[in-house]
Amino acid sequence: MNNKFTPVSIDVGNSEQTFTIEWADGHKTVLPLFGLRKNCPCVTCRGGHDMMGRYEPQLFLVQPTRIYKIVSAEPVGNHAIRIKWDDGHNAGMYKWELIRHMDESVERIGGGKSEK
Numbered sequence: 001m002n003n004k005f006t007p008v009s010i011d012v013g014n015s016e017q018t019f020t021i022e023w024a025d026g027h028k029t030v031l032p033l034f035g036l037r038k039n040c041p042c043v044t045c046r047g048g049h050d051m052m053g054r055y056e057p058q059l060f061l062v063q064p065t066r067i068y069k070i071v072s073a074e075p076v077g078n079h080a081i082r083i084k085w086d087d088g089h090n091a092g093m094y095k096w097e098l099i100r101h102m103d104e105s106v107e108r109i110g111g112g113k114s115e116k
């Protein structure tokens with residue numbers, strides 16, 4: 001298994017509005033819940049099967065227009081995590097690879113919370 005896509009710890013910070021994953025390769029991913037919810041990878045949220053895998057990294061950087069909270073986050077097999085949100089939505093299965101790619105995209109377009 002690839003360490004890059006293997007989580008060793010997951011932390012839901014509803015009060016901080018962040019979702020934090022530490023990976024087996026030592027990298028730490030911190031994503032705002034708003035962007036994570038808006039980039040829900042399910043078919044409905046993506047708007048069709050041909051849009052699967054697409055997401056908008058900018059949504060992790062915008063000022064949230066509402067608070068989202070995670071009710072539960074459960075691993076699916078060893079390749080993804082299913083997140084249930086406080087708005088009742090729970091269809092999104094976030095693959096570890098997707099989360100890691102989201103993180104890298106956000107850093108590329110100017111994220112990097114530690115710099116601010």
Ligand SMILES: [Zn+2]
Nearest residue numbers: 040042045092
């Ligand atoms: Zn969805």
